[in-house]
Amino acid sequence: MLICSSLDEMKRREAAFRFIATVMNQEGRSSLYDLSGLAGGFPVKKSDLNLLETYSGPAIFSSNLQKVGTRHLGGDKVAAFNRTSAAILATILALVKPGEEVIHYLPELPSHPSIPRSAKLQGASYREFDNLQDFQLAEKTSLVVITGSTMDHQVLSLNDFQSIIQISQENQVPVMVDDASGARIRTVIYNQPRAMDMGADLVVTSTDKLMDGPRAGLMAGKSSLIDRIQDKAHQFGLEAQPPIVAGIVRALENFKPQRILDSLERRDKLHKKVGNVLEGVEKTPTGFMITAANLEKEINPDGNENLTKRELATLMAMVLLKEYHLVTIPAVGMPGVSDTIRLDLSSNDAERVDDTQIIQAMKESLELVRELIPDEEASLSVLYE
Amino acid sequence: MLICSSLDEMKRREAAFRFIATVMNQEGRSSLYDLSGLAGGFPVKKSDLNLLETYSGPAIFSSNLQKVGTRHLGGDKVAAFNRTSAAILATILALVKPGEEVIHYLPELPSHPSIPRSAKLQGASYREFDNLQDFQLAEKTSLVVITGSTMDHQVLSLNDFQSIIQISQENQVPVMVDDASGARIRTVIYNQPRAMDMGADLVVTSTDKLMDGPRAGLMAGKSSLIDRIQDKAHQFGLEAQPPIVAGIVRALENFKPQRILDSLERRDKLHKKVGNVLEGVEKTPTGFMITAANLEKEINPDGNENLTKRELATLMAMVLLKEYHLVTIPAVGMPGVSDTIRLDLSSNDAERVDDTQIIQAMKESLELVRELIPDEEASLSVLYE
Numbered sequence: 001m002l003i004c005s006s007l008d009e010m011k012r013r014e015a016a017f018r019f020i021a022t023v024m025n026q027e028g029r030s031s032l033y034d035l036s037g038l039a040g041g042f043p044v045k046k047s048d049l050n051l052l053e054t055y056s057g058p059a060i061f062s063s064n065l066q067k068v069g070t071r072h073l074g075g076d077k078v079a080a081f082n083r084t085s086a087a088i089l090a091t092i093l094a095l096v097k098p099g100e101e102v103i104h105y106l107p108e109l110p111s112h113p114s115i116p117r118s119a120k121l122q123g124a125s126y127r128e129f130d131n132l133q134d135f136q137l138a139e140k141t142s143l144v145v146i147t148g149s150t151m152d153h154q155v156l157s158l159n160d161f162q163s164i165i166q167i168s169q170e171n172q173v174p175v176m177v178d179d180a181s182g183a184r185i186r187t188v189i190y191n192q193p194r195a196m197d198m199g200a201d202l203v204v205t206s207t208d209k210l211m212d213g214p215r216a217g218l219m220a221g222k223s224s225l226i227d228r229i230q231d232k233a234h235q236f237g238l239e240a241q242p243p244i245v246a247g248i249v250r251a252l253e254n255f256k257p258q259r260i261l262d263s264l265e266r267r268d269k270l271h272k273k274v275g276n277v278l279e280g281v282e283k284t285p286t287g288f289m290i291t292a293a294n295l296e297k298e299i300n301p302d303g304n305e306n307l308t309k310r311e312l313a314t315l316m317a318m319v320l321l322k323e324y325h326l327v328t329i330p331a332v333g334m335p336g337v338s339d340t341i342r343l344d345l346s347s348n349d350a351e352r353v354d355d356t357q358i359i360q361a362m363k364e365s366l367e368l369v370r371e372l373i374p375d376e377e378a379s380l381s382v383l384y385e
Numbered sequence: 386m387l388i389c390s391s392l393d394e395m396k397r398r399e400a401a402f403r404f405i406a407t408v409m410n411q412e413g414r415s416s417l418y419d420l421s422g423l424a425g426g427f428p429v430k431k432s433d434l435n436l437l438e439t440y441s442g443p444a445i446f447s448s449n450l451q452k453v454g455t456r457h458l459g460g461d462k463v464a465a466f467n468r469t470s471a472a473i474l475a476t477i478l479a480l481v482k483p484g485e486e487v488i489h490y491l492p493e494l495p496s497h498p499s500i501p502r503s504a505k506l507q508g509a510s511y512r513e514f515d516n517l518q519d520f521q522l523a524e525k526t527s528l529v530v531i532t533g534s535t536m537d538h539q540v541l542s543l544n545d546f547q548s549i550i551q552i553s554q555e556n557q558v559p560v561m562v563d564d565a566s567g568a569r570i571r572t573v574i575y576n577q578p579r580a581m582d583m584g585a586d587l588v589v590t591s592t593d594k595l596m597d598g599p600r601a602g603l604m605a606g607k608s609s610l611i612d613r614i615q616d617k618a619h620q621f622g623l624e625a626q627p628p629i630v631a632g633i634v635r636a637l638e639n640f641k642p643q644r645i646l647d648s649l650e651r652r653d654k655l656h657k658k659v660g661n662v663l664e665g666v667e668k669t670p671t672g673f674m675i676t677a678a679n680l681e682k683e684i685n686p687d688g689n690e691n692l693t694k695r696e697l698a699t700l701m702a703m704v705l706l707k708e709y710h711l712v713t714i715p716a717v718g719m720p721g722v723s724d725t726i727r728l729d730l731s732s733n734d735a736e737r738v739d740d741t742q743i744i745q746a747m748k749e750s751l752e753l754v755r756e757l758i759p760d761e762e763a764s765l766s767v768l769y770e
Contacts, residue, residue, distance in 0.1 A: 013444070020441050029435040036440040042628050043438070046431045050414040053428070053733070055421040056405050056717050059398070082467040083622025093506075117620060121478075121506065215626055235502060237468025241600055243427050243628050332441050348438070 002311045002379055006335035012314060015384050016321055016331045023325060033353045034327040037286065037344025041212030043250040044243070051246075058242030061249050068252040073183060073203055074196030075220030079230045080207075080240035080248055084180050084217035085114040087204045089121070090233040091176055092143065095225070098123030101140045105129050105164045106147035107154040115145055115178070132160055137171045144168040144175045148182025148195060148203075153285035155182065155190055165199045174225065176202040181209040188257040189264065201225055210260055210286070212348045213251030216240045263287075263345040270345070270355055277363045286346040292339040299370060307373060313339040318382050319368050324361035326353070387696045387764055391720035397699060400769050401706055401716045408710060418738045419712040422671065422729025426597030428635040429628070436631075443627030446634050453637040458568060458588055459581030460605030464615045465625035465633055469565050469602035470499040472589045474506070475618040476561055477528065480610070483508030486525045490514050490549045491532035492539040500530055500563070517545055522556045529553040529560045533567025533580060533588075538670035540567065540575050550584045559586040559610065566594040573642040574649065586610055595645055595671070597733045598636030601625045648672075648730040655730070655740055662748045671731040677724040684755060692758060698724040703767050704753050709746035711738070 003009060023032050044052070051057035069078030081087035092115075096102055102119040104111055109130045119126040124142075129135045137144070146164055149155045168175045177195035179186065183205035186192040195203035202221035207213030217240075219226065233239040240248070263286060271288045274281045280294025290298075292313035299312055307315075317330035320341070328341050343358065344350070372379045388394060408417050429437070436442035454463030466472035477500075481487055487504040489496050494515045504511040509527075514520045522529070531549055534540045553560045562580035564571065568590035571577040580588035587606035592598030602625075604611065618624040625633070648671060656673045659666045665679025675683075677698035684697055692700075702715035705726070713726050728743065729735070757764045 017441050017445055020439065021445075024435060029438070032439065034439045034441075039438060039440045040443075040627065041438060042434065044434065044628075046434065049427065049429065049431065049434075050409060053414070053424060053426060054405065054417065054419045055424045055712060055714075056402050056419075058425075059717065059719075060402055060406075081622070082471070082624075082626065085620070086467070086622030089621050113620070114622070121621075123508070214628060217622070235470070235498070236474050236506075237466070237471030237499070237602070237623065239467075241467065241629055242425065243429075243599060243632060244626055247628060327440060329440075332444065 002307065002376070002383060003314060008384075009335035012318070012383050013332060013334065016318065019322055020327065020332075030352065032325050032327065033349045035287070035343045035345070035347050035350060035353075036327050036329050036332065037342060037347055038329065039347065039349075040208045040215045041251050041348055042214050042247045043212055043254060044246045045250065048246050048250070052243055058245065061242060061246045064249045065245055068249055069218055070220060072252055072255065073205065073218065073220035074194045075203070075222065075226075077223040077226045078218060078220045079226050079233070080245050081204075081217040081219065081233060081238055082240050082244070083215060084178070084204055084206045086233070086238040087217035087219045087229075088114050088176075088178065089118040090229045090236070090238045091202065091204075091219075092118040092122050092124065093236070094229045094232040095174060096122055096124045096142045099140065100142040101125045101127065101138055102143045102145060103127045103129070103135075103137065103141055104145040104147070105135055105156075105160070107150055107156045111147065112151065112178070112180075132163055135164065135167070137167065137173060141171070141173050144173050146175060146177045146195075146200070148177050148179040149185045151181075153181060153185055155186055155192075158192055161192070161198060169199060174201040176200070176204065176221075179203050180206040184210040184257070184260060188260045196220060202229075207248045207251055210346055211251055211255050214244050214247040216244050216248055218248060259351075260346060263350065266355070267345050270358060273355065273359050274362055277359060278366060284342060284344070287342060287344040289340050289342040295341070298366065299373075310339045312369065313341060315372060315379060315382060316365055316369050317341055319365040319372075320361055322382065323365060323368065324357070326358075326361055387692065387761070387768060388699060393769075394720035397703070397768050398717060398719065401703065404707055405712065405717075415737065417710050417712065418734045420672070420728045420730070420732050420735060420738075421712050421714050421717065422727060422732055423714065424732065424734075425593045425600045426636050426733055427599050427632045428597055428639060429631045430635065433631050433635070437628055443630065446627060446631045449634045450630055453634055454603055455605060457637050457640065458590065458603065458605035459579045460588070460607065460611075462608045462611045463603060463605045464611050464618070465630050466589075466602035466604065466618060466623055467625050467629070468600060469563070469589055469591045471618070471623035472602035472604045472614075473499050473561075473563065474503040475614045475621070475623045476587065476589075476604075477503040477507050477509065478621070479614045479617040480559060481507055481509045481527045484525065485527040486510045486512065486523055487528045487530060488512045488514070488520075488522065488526055489530040489532070490520055490541075490545070492535055492541045496532065497536070497563070497565075517548055520549065520552070522552065522558060526556070526558050529558050531560060531562045531580075531585070533562050533564035534570045536566075538566060538570055540571055540577075543577055546577070546583060554584060561585070561587040561589065564588050565591040569595040569642070569645060573645045581605060587614075592633045592636055595731055596636055596640050599629050599632040601629050601633055603633060644736075645731060648735065651740070652730050655743060658740065658744050659747055662744060663751060669727060669729070672727060672729040674725050674727040680726070683751065684758070695724045697754065698726060700757060700764060700767060701750055701754050702726055704750040704757070705746060707767065708750060708753065709742070711743075711746055
C-alpha cells in the first residue's frame with residue numbers, strides 16, 4: 001500500500017509543489033511544462049503590475065478591453081465577469097422577471113447547471129431542448145439561451161443556430177449565446193460565424209478555454225443590454241476585477257487562432273504515436289488521456305499486483321513530473337482528484353515541448369513505473385519526497 | 386465655458402491618462418502619487434506572475450491564504466470572494482431558505498443595499514435595526530447580520546455587538562458580521578476584539594479597505610459553514626480567482642496596523658494645516674476633501690466668474706496632477722464623476738509624499754488656478770492636452 005488516506009494524497013500534492021517550486025527557482029519557469037489544461041492564463045506583463053496599482057490602470061485596461069473584446073466577439077460593447085456562470089446569472093437577473101421563462105437550446109442535453117440554477121433563483125421557469133422539432137417559445141418566454149458548443153466540444157449545427165435565432169427574433173425575445181468554448185471552436189475549427197454576426201443579442205465566452213486567459217466570462221452584445229446586465233453584476237459583485245480584466249486584455253492580444261488548429265493536428269498525430277507505446281490512450285477535445293484502468297491494463301494486464309490503479313496512475317504522474325517536468329492533475333490535484341492522466345495540447349506550455357519529448361516521457365515513465373513497483377521504498381520516495 | 390459635454394469630460398480623462406502614462410514611462414511609478422483612495426492594491430510580486438501561470442500556483446496561494454487569512458480574521462477557515470457583496474449573496478443563498486428571514490443590526494440605518502437585495506433574491510424577508518430595544522428575532526429568522534462599521538466609519542458599540550451575538554446564540558441562529566472596513570477600524574482604532582473572537586459564526590471583510598489589497602471579500606468562520614458557502618459561491622461564479630487570491634495574500638502579508646493609526650494622526654495634523662490655505666477643507670474618515678462649492682467660495686467668493694464650480698474643481702485636480710503628480714478623482718474619473726477633491730492618506734502612495742509637499746501642492750495649485758481662470762487658452766491646454 002502506497003497511498004492509504006487523503007492525508008497521504010495531501011502529502012503527495014505537497015511533494016509535487018515542493019518539486020515544482022525547486023524547478024522554478026533553479027531552472028526557471030521555462031523548464032516546467034504544465035499540460036494540466038487547468039492552469040488558466042494570467043499573461044499580464046511585469047510592467048502592467050505598476051499600472052494596476054493606480055486608479056487609472058484599470059480604466060486603461062477597460063478601454064483596451066472594449067477594443068480587443070469587440071474584435072474577438074463582435075457586438076457594440078463588452079463587459080467582463082468573474083466567471084461565465086456569473087455572467088449568466090447577471091443576464092437572467094437583468095432580463096428575466098420572476099414568473100417568466102428561460103428556454104435553452106443546446107447540441108445535446110443536459111445543460112450546464114448554471115443556466116437552470118440561475119433561472120430557478122430568479123423564480124423563472126426553465127425548459128431545455130436539443131431538438132428543433134420540439135423547440136417552441138411560450139407567451140412567458142423572455143430569454144432564449146443557445147449553447148454554441150458543449151463541454152465535450154459538441155457543436156451546434158449552423159442550421160439549428162440560425163433557426164433558433166430566427167424564431168426568437170420573430171417573437172422579439174432576446175437571444176444569449178453561451179459560447180464558453182464555442183466562440184473559438186465554432187469559428188476557428190468549424191468556420192461558423194461569430195454569434196453576434198448571426199444575429200444574437202448577447203454572447204458570453206470563457207477566457208480560459210482554448211485561449212490563454214484567466215478563468216472569467218467575457219460578454220459582448222448590444223450596448224443597452226450590456227449596460228443593464230453590468231448594472232446587475234455590480235449590485236451582486238459579479239463583475240471581473242481590474243487585474244483579471246488586464247489578464248483578459250493581454251490574452252486576447254496574444255490570441256492566435258492558428259494555435260488551436262495546430263493543436264488539433266498535433267493531437268491526432270501524437271495520439272497515434274503515443275498509442276504505439278501505451279495502448280489504452282484516448283483522444284480528448286484538445287489532447288489525449290489515459291485512464292487509470294487503461295494504465296493498469298498496460299502495466300499489469302493480469303491485475304494481480306499489490307497496487308491499486310490509483311496508486312499506479314499517481315506514480316506515473318509523479319514520474320512524469322519529476323523526470324520530465326510534465327505537470328498533470330494526478331500529481332498536483334487535491335485528494336480524491338481524477339486519476340486519469342490528461343495532456344492538454346492547447347495549454348500554453350504545450351508549445352515549448354515537442355512530440356518526441358512527450359512520446360519519450362510517456363514511454364520511459366511507463367518503464368520507470370514498472371521498475372518502481374517491486375521497490376516500495378523507492379516508490380514512496382517518488383510519491384512523497 | 387471650458388467643459389461643455391460628457392465628451393469633453395472623456396477628453397479630460399484621456400488627457401489625464403496620457404499624462405500619467407508619460408510620467409510612469411519617463412520617471413517611473415514612484416514619481417506618481419495616487420491619493421484617490423480608489424486604486425485598490427495588487428501587490429503581487431513579479432516572481433508571483435510565473436507561478437500564477439501554473440496549476441500549482443493558485444493552490445500554493447490558497448494554502449497561504451488560509452494561514453494569513455485566519456491570522457487576520459480568526460476562525461477555522463477562510464474563503465475569498467470576488468467582492469464582499471458576492472460573499473454576502475453566497476452566504477444568504479447557503480444559509481437562508483425562501484420564506485425565512487434575515488435580520489440586520491447596524492450602527493446607523495439604512496443598510497448597504499447588498500444585504501436586503503440578496504435576501505429578496507432568495508425570497509427571504511428582511512428587517513433592519515439600529516436600536517437594541519427594537520431588535521427581536523422571529524421564529525423564521527435564520528441569519529443575523531451585524532455591520533461592524535458603516536461606510537462613514539461609524540462603529541458599533543461593543544455592548545450592542547455582544548448583546549446581538551448573545552441573543553442570536555440563545556436562539557441558535559448563526560451570526561455573520563459584515564466587517565468590510567470594521568475588521569481593521571474596530572480592532573486597530575477602537576481596540577475591539579475581532580468578530581470571530583466575540584463569538585460570531587462568520588465575518589467578511591473588504592480587502593481594499595484600510596489595507597492595500599484588491600477589491601475582494603475575505604470571509605472567515607467555522608469550517609462547516611465556510612464549506613457550504615463556498616459551494617454556493619462556486620455554483621454561481623462568486624469566488625475570487627487565483628490572481629486576486631495572490632493579491633490578497635500579499636496584501637495581508639504587508640498589512641501593518643500602525644499605518645492606519647499613523648494616517649489618522651497625520652490626517653488630523655494635515656487637515657489643520659491645509660485649512661490655513663484652503664478654508665473649506667473637511668475631514669474624511671481617512672483623509673480630507675474640498676467640495677467644488679467650497680473651492681468656488683475660496684477662489685471666487687462672489688460667484689460672478691464665468692466658470693462653473695465643476696470647471697474650477699476639474700482645473701484644480703488637473704493642476705494637482707500635472708504640476709504635483711497627485712492623482713485625484715476629478716482628474717481621472719468618468720464623465721459625471723464627483724467634483725469633490727479627496728486626498729486619501731491611507732492610500733499606499735501616501736507614505737511616499739510628505740506633508741510639506743501636500744500643503745505646497747494645494748497652496749500653489751490654488752494660486753495657479755486663480756492665474757489660469759482669465760486665460761481660456763491656457764486653461765483648455767491644462768484640461769485637454
